[in-house]
Amino acid sequence: MTFCRITGTGGYLPGAPVSNDDLVARGIQTSDEWIADRTGIRFRHFAADGEQSSDLALHASVRALEAAGRAAADIDLIIVATSTPDQVFPSTACILQNKLGNRAAVAFDVQAVCSGFVYGLTIAEKFIRSGSHKCALVVGAEVFSRILDWEDRGTCVLFGDGAGAVVLEASDEPGILSTALHADGHYHDILSVPGQVCNGAIAGRPLLQMDGQAVFKFAVKVLGDTAQELMSAAGLPVTALDWLVPHQANIRILQSTARRLDLPMEKIIVTVADHGNTSAASVPLALDVAVRDGRIRTGQHVMLEGVGGGFTWGGVLLRF
Ligand code: UT7
Numbered sequence: 169m170t171f172c173r174i175t176g177t178g179g180y181l182p183g184a185p186v187s188n189d190d191l192v193a194r195g196i197q198t199s200d201e202w203i204a205d206r207t208g209i210r211f212r213h214f215a216a217d218g219e220q221s222s223d224l225a226l227h228a229s230v231r232a233l234e235a236a237g238r239a240a241a242d243i244d245l246i247i248v249a250t251s252t253p254d255q256v257f258p259s260t261a262c263i264l265q266n267k268l269g270n271r272a273a274v275a276f277d278v279q280a281v282c283s284g285f286v287y288g289l290t291i292a293e294k295f296i297r298s299g300s301h302k303c304a305l306v307v308g309a310e311v312f313s314r315i316l317d318w319e320d321r322g323t324c325v326l327f328g329d330g331a332g333a334v335v336l337e338a339s340d341e342p343g344i345l346s347t348a349l350h351a352d353g354h355y356h357d358i359l360s361v362p363g364q365v366c367n368g369a370i371a372g373r374p375l376l377q378m379d380g381q382a383v384f385k386f387a388v389k390v391l392g393d394t395a396q397e398l399m400s401a402a403g404l405p406v407t408a409l410d411w412l413v414p415h416q417a418n419i420r421i422l423q424s425t426a427r428r429l430d431l432p433m434e435k436i437i438v439t440v441a442d443h444g445n446t447s448a449a450s451v452p453l454a455l456d457v458a459v460r461d462g463r464i465r466t467g468q469h470v471m472l473e474g475v476g477g478g479f480t481w482g483g484v485l486l487r488f
Contacts, residue, residue, distance in 0.1 A: 171343040172296040172304075174486065176236025176335040179456035180227035181328075181443065182219055185211035191325055198321045208419025212328025212444030214313045220254040222263040224331035225309035228452070229268060235459075236335035238303065240268040243335075245295055245304040246275040249284025249448035251477070252311045253277060256365055260309065274301070280351075281359070282415050282476025284308055284448035285332070289472070289484050290347040292336050299338075307333040308448035315361050317375040326417070327376070328444035332452025342487055345469075346401035348394050349482035358382040359477040387421045390481040391473050392428035398471060398485040406431060410468035411458065415475050416440035416450040437463070447476065464488055 188200035188210060203209050215224065225248055233240060246268075248261040255263075261275035274295075280287040285308035292304035309331035316324045363374030391414055399406050406429055414422055416439050426433050439454040446453060451472050458464040466488055473483035 170297050170299055171339045171341055172293055172336050173339040173343040174334045174488065175337045176232045176234070176238065177333070177452065177456040177459045178228045178231025178233070178235060179330070179332045179453045180224050180231065181213040181330045181453070182215040182224060183213050185442065186214055187211055188325070196318065196321055196324060198325050203325050206420070207326060208440050209326065209444045210441045213330055215311045215329040219311070221250050221252050221309040221311050221331070222254050222260050222267060224311070224329065225260065225264045225307045225333065226267045228309065228331035228333040229264065229305055229307055232305065232333040232335050236337070238335055240270045241272070242303050243270055243273045243305045245292060245301045246270070246273045247278055247288040247292055247304065247306045249278045249280065249288040249308045250310055251279060251281050251284065251361070251447055252314055264307065280476065280480040281478060282417070282445070282447045282450065283474035283478070283480040283482055285451045286472055286474040286482045286484055287349060287480065289334070289336065290349055290482065293344050293347060296336060296338050302338045304336040305333060306336055307331060308450070308452045310447045310449045312376070312447055315374065315376050317377070322380055323376055323378050326445050328446050330443060330446040330449040330453050332449045332456050334452055334455070344484055344486045346398045346485045347482070348397045348401065350390070350394070351478050351480045353478060355386065355479040358386070358479070384418065384421060386479060387417065387475045388424040388428065390475050391421070391425040394473055394481060394483045395429055395471060398483050402485050404469065408469055409435065409471055411435055411437055411464055411470045412473065413437045413451055413455050413458065413470060414473045416443060416454055417445045
């Protein structure tokens with residue numbers, strides 16, 4: 169049977185870090201104390217004018233390819249998870265493919281908001297395990313700063329821009345041990361950007377809106393439930409987990425998830441302080457940080473988990 173393994177990771181954050189005090193200086197009615205206490209966020213990054221998701225994705229992808237020892241021409245599947253695509257179409261994946269100089273891969277976007285990366289990774293796993301493809305590039309890339317309402321201090325302080333990427337390859341040994349994806353569109357309106365392009369104009373409101381407390385409760389429940397589901401599908405106890413790499417939205421969500429799972433916070437990779445919430449990019453960015461600083465090592469059990477608009481949620485358990 170063909171399995172698959174992550175063979176390289178890469179990340180990219182545009183520009184200089186923007187602090188909470190920088191947001192206050194820009195006129196947002198908030199404070200470093202409120203943001204840090206309620207969310208754990210201290211910094212985020214914003215793309216420059218004209219810098220698109222595909223540009224951030226390109227930097228992260230080049231780094232992941234280098235880490236995997238692969239050339240762009242080796243890739244036969246490109247999946248980009250994004251809610252902030254460069255254009256309505258073609259897909260950001262096709263734009264990235266062109267920037268990489270690859271002309272042979274299958275390329276498409278996945279839209280599952282902050283769960284997009286784990287959706288993309290799971291789809292890539294199915295392609296590779298079927299034997300149809302051998303070497304996938306899975307990317308989460310976002311310019312969420314473009315869809316924020318800067319008059320809404322309850323949301324604009326939370327998000328940042330960035331991209332993370334992995335190379336996923338066919339392997340004789342796992343690799344990915346279990347996957348779980350879920351969605352419940354009944355909750356579509358607790359986190360949304362309800363605008364659309366219509367007859368050459370924007371119809372509806374093209375800015376992010378959120379019921380923060382409903383999202384918070386939902387996230388804690390499903391991150392805990394999905395972790396249990398992934399471990400039992402692999403026949404492993406939660407104590408066998410070396411690292412949990414969850415979606416980075418709020419440190420309090422991560423602390424509550426740790427308590428639900430009886431998992432020490434030391435086993436959770438936390439980047440929300442430095443990255444803010446980068447939606448589909450948050451999980452691969454956090455993974456890349458912990459791989460490059462030497463915490464995540466070959467042979468360890470690592471769980472990636474996403475949760476976001478839709479509502480969507482899911483995860484991937486792997487032996488790294
Ligand atoms: O990718 C998934 C996306 N999102 C999330 O995971 C977010 C999940 N939710 C959360 O993280 C939290 O609900 C928030 C951080 C968004 C909000 O925290 P909260 O503890 O639920 O605060 P709240 O919305 O109940 O607001 C409490 C107070 C309000 O003032 P009053 O009415 O009590 O006087 C807000 O107006 O805090 C005020 N407030 C702020 N004050 C300073 C809201 N935003 C800010 C702000 N600075 N940025």
